[in-house]
Amino acid sequence: xxxxxxxxxxxxxxxxxxxxxxxxxxxxxxxxxxxxxxxxxxxxxxxxxxxxxxxxxxxxxxxxxxxxxxxxxxxxxxxxxxxxxxxxxxxxxxxxxxxxxxxxxxxxxxxxxxxxxxxxxxxxxxxxxxxxxxxxxxxxxxxxxxxxxxxxxxxxxxxxxxxxxxxxx
Amino acid sequence: xxxxxxxxxxxxxxxxxxxxxxxxxxxxxxxxxxxxxxxxxxxxxxxxxxxxxxxxxxxxxxxxxxxxxxxxxxxxxxxxxxxxxxxxxxxxxxxxxxxxxxxxxxxxxxxxxxxxxxxxxxxxxxxxxxxxxxxxxxxxxxxxxxxxxxxxxxxxxxxxxxxxxxxxxxxxxxxxxxxxxxxxxxxxxxxxxxxxxxxxxxxxxxxxxxxxxxxxxxxxxxxxxxxxxxxxxxxxxxxxxxxxxxxxxxxxxxxxxxxxxxxxxxxxxxxxxxxxxxxxxxxxxxxxxxxxxxxxxxxxxxxxxxxxxxxxxxxxxxxxxxxxxxxxxxxxxxxxxxxxxxxxxxxxxxxxxxxxxxxxxxxxxxxxxxxxxxxxxxxxxxxxxxxxxxxxxxxxxxxxxxxxxxxxxxxxxxxxxxxxxxxxxxxxxxxxxxxxxxxxxxxxxxxxxxxxxxxxxxxxxxxxxxxxxxxxxxxxxxxxxxxxxxxxxxxxxxxxxxxxxxxxxxxxxxxxxxxxxxxxxxxxxxxxxxxxxxxxxxxxxxxxxxxxxxxxxxxxxxxxxxxxxxxxxxxxxxxxxxxxxxxxxxxxx
Numbered sequence: 001x002x003x004x005x006x007x008x009x010x011x012x013x014x015x016x017x018x019x020x021x022x023x024x025x026x027x028x029x030x031x032x033x034x035x036x037x038x039x040x041x042x043x044x045x046x047x048x049x050x051x052x053x054x055x056x057x058x059x060x061x062x063x064x065x066x067x068x069x070x071x072x073x074x075x076x077x078x079x080x081x082x083x084x085x086x087x088x089x090x091x092x093x094x095x096x097x098x099x100x101x102x103x104x105x106x107x108x109x110x111x112x113x114x115x116x117x118x119x120x121x122x123x124x125x126x127x128x129x130x131x132x133x134x135x136x137x138x139x140x141x142x143x144x145x146x147x148x149x150x151x152x153x154x155x156x157x158x159x160x161x162x163x164x165x166x167x168x169x
Numbered sequence: 170x171x172x173x174x175x176x177x178x179x180x181x182x183x184x185x186x187x188x189x190x191x192x193x194x195x196x197x198x199x200x201x202x203x204x205x206x207x208x209x210x211x212x213x214x215x216x217x218x219x220x221x222x223x224x225x226x227x228x229x230x231x232x233x234x235x236x237x238x239x240x241x242x243x244x245x246x247x248x249x250x251x252x253x254x255x256x257x258x259x260x261x262x263x264x265x266x267x268x269x270x271x272x273x274x275x276x277x278x279x280x281x282x283x284x285x286x287x288x289x290x291x292x293x294x295x296x297x298x299x300x301x302x303x304x305x306x307x308x309x310x311x312x313x314x315x316x317x318x319x320x321x322x323x324x325x326x327x328x329x330x331x332x333x334x335x336x337x338x339x340x341x342x343x344x345x346x347x348x349x350x351x352x353x354x355x356x357x358x359x360x361x362x363x364x365x366x367x368x369x370x371x372x373x374x375x376x377x378x379x380x381x382x383x384x385x386x387x388x389x390x391x392x393x394x395x396x397x398x399x400x401x402x403x404x405x406x407x408x409x410x411x412x413x414x415x416x417x418x419x420x421x422x423x424x425x426x427x428x429x430x431x432x433x434x435x436x437x438x439x440x441x442x443x444x445x446x447x448x449x450x451x452x453x454x455x456x457x458x459x460x461x462x463x464x465x466x467x468x469x470x471x472x473x474x475x476x477x478x479x480x481x482x483x484x485x486x487x488x489x490x491x492x493x494x495x496x497x498x499x500x501x502x503x504x505x506x507x508x509x510x511x512x513x514x515x516x517x518x519x520x521x522x523x524x525x526x527x528x529x530x531x532x533x534x535x536x537x538x539x540x541x542x543x544x545x546x547x548x549x550x551x552x553x554x555x556x557x558x559x560x561x562x563x564x565x566x567x568x569x570x571x572x573x574x575x576x577x578x579x580x581x582x583x584x585x586x587x588x589x590x591x592x593x594x595x596x597x598x599x600x601x602x603x604x605x606x607x608x609x610x611x612x613x614x615x616x617x618x619x620x621x622x623x624x625x626x627x628x629x630x631x632x633x634x635x636x637x638x639x640x641x642x643x644x645x646x647x648x649x650x651x652x653x654x655x656x657x658x659x660x661x662x663x664x665x666x667x668x669x670x671x672x673x674x675x676x677x678x679x680x681x682x683x684x685x686x687x688x689x690x691x692x693x694x695x696x697x698x699x700x701x702x703x704x705x706x707x708x709x710x711x712x713x714x715x716x717x718x719x720x721x722x723x724x725x726x727x728x729x730x731x732x733x734x735x736x737x738x739x740x741x742x743x744x745x746x747x748x749x750x751x752x753x754x755x756x757x758x
Contacts (some may be wrong), residue, residue, distance in 0.1 A: 072478065
């Protein structure tokens with residue numbers, strides 16, 4: 001009856017945008033020993049003071065149900081939704097990738113960036129900053145390809161996600 | 170316009186009065202001086218000055234648990250707030266509604282390591298149901314009202330409101346409590362009807378039903394306890410209670426099979442193990458109740474009623490989860506049961522009760538009082554005999570062996586008359602809790618059943634008893650050991666009694682007298698009854714120092730990590746204990 005296989009879950013949490021709300025969510029995860037693979041947060045409705053937190057976590061079915069219930073128990077939490085099981089959804093991440101090289105490697109970096117539809121948002125004579133969006137896997141693949149081509153730094157946003165279709169969450 | 174401007178402190182007092190508060194447990198200090206000044210100038214709120222802030226929280230817990238109201242604490246910033254952490258955690262674990270008002274340094278000083286500054290909302294975030302820092306006078310009244318709503322509704326718990334000093338002196342306007350729905354926090358009280366019907370189906374077709382009820386029934390109010398009793402009558406099902414649930418079903422009820430868990434009765438634990446349908450009401454499958462999870466009640470279908478969705482499927486997977494307030498759900502179960510004219514299988518039920526009577530006949534709490542030393546169980550059995558027939562008795566306990574014996578040997582006929590620290594197991598809880606109960610029920614007989622080790626953890630509250638003439642009786646079972654620690658060292662650590670002997674104990678009789686209370690001592694079993702009678706008859710606070718057998722252990726016992734049917738009944742069964750205790754079990758608490 002209890003499934004013990006681990007699975008990934010992308011959980012969307014709609015919260016009141018008030019001081020300490022992120023600390024509550026993070027404290028819940030660390031205090032109860034849940035994993036956080038990725039966490040993003042930003043205000044989504046300034047007038048209604050609502051923020052949206054997207055958490056990618058992993059655990060057994062029982063643990064993921066617990067995580068949802070524990071989140072829902074927090075007073076400033078309006079709604080939690082496990083997007084992974086509640087129908088189709090879109091998941092994206094944005095990364096800024098800094099590469100420093102010259103000559104043929106520099107041209108190769110630009111060529112690969114073009115294939116990945118990454119945009120150069122900063123350029124010096126010996127460096128680029130690429131902006132890339134896509135799935136986790138796509139960004140990881142891009143970063144791996146940049147490694148031998150002079151990768152200096154990566155800054156990733158973490159995953160944001162939203163359900164497909166006309167309904168909210 | 171100008172005249173309806175009030176100071177923050179005045180707004181706070183008005184909000185508390187509007188919330189029905191009549192008493193605060195607190196301790197003043199720099200950051201709360203404006204609040205104490207406002208308290209000085211009014212007479213609607215009574216302030217009880219405790220002797221350490223930790224005592225204030227436990228007192229508020231005792232007050233809350235014995236009245237069903239919210240207990241209120243007022244302490245200063247920094248150490249005042251940090252001293253509350255244990256009590257807040259205790260209230261969180263046992264779902265006790267408490268509002269704790271903490272002073273804070275002025276808003277412009279926050280974050281500057283000011284004198285007596287602590288990050289109170291940061292420190293108390295994991296040990297409260299919710300907490301607030303009030304940064305503006307305009308948020309004050311609304312926040313206080315919301316704090317009370319959050320503390321008492323849904324699964325109750327402690328709420329901290331941190332109050333910077335400048336907000337308390339600022340001028341603002343008062344807002345009365347609002348009726349509006351909270352933006353995000355709206356706990357579900359009614360259970361899902363289709364699930365309730367499933368539950369009735371299961372119960373009606375059970376051959377070996379069991380009702381297992383806990384502190385949630387007490388929290389749902391006296392009506393819930395009455396409904397639980399009605400359901401036990403209707404179904405004929407044996408009913409067990411957790412430590413926190415004692416009193417939810419009268420101890421004298423024919424269906425009561427005793428407390429469940431590590432030191433629960435044989436019949437209760439065997440019922441848990443062998444039942445085919447388990448109805449869990451307001452309990453949370455705590456590790457002290459379940460024992461080894463993979464051997465927990467292997468053959469039963471489980472129904473779980475809880476107001477907190479996160480309690481469901483946390484430790485044990487259940488078949489029919491029902492989220493809702495116990496009182497509402499029990500009422501609906503009874504309605505459906507009656508409308509269907511459901512009946513249990515009488516023949517099956519009779520043979521189930523035959524089995525139970527077999528276990529009961531083994532008298533798992535038995536002990537032998539012989540010789541010249543008082544057995545702790547005997548002391549409590551006699552105390553219970555003296556309390557029989559009175560309905561104005563409130564019992565609190567500290568934590569350890571005496572707590573388990575009190576749970577085993579004292580009878581609770583009504584809810585809200587038993588205060589104990591269940592989830593957190595806080596030594597030092599009982600005396601301040603009894604104090605809070607006595608404040609709420611000035612004419613009642615409030616007894617703290619204590620151990621000589623626990624009582625010393627909050628002994629300073631004897632001065633509070635003296636100041637407010639609170640006639641609490643402290644009944645110490647003095648075995649000169651941290652008894653439960655000694656018991657585990659004897660069972661599981663080869664009798665190496667590391668740091669568990671209570672050397673240099675005070676003279677409890679003189680100690681009592683120094684606090685203006687009466688001190689009594691007894692070591693002769695023959696004189697025990699007289700001393701108990703004298704304690705009860707004494708109009709002031711009393712400490713009774715009962716010298717008990719230092720070698721007595723709490724039985725029965727299910728070792729940590731063992732199954733319910735691996736229960737050890739008596740010292741003669743050390744072999745059973747050895748077989749049941751495993752390395753994994755020893756790693757558990």
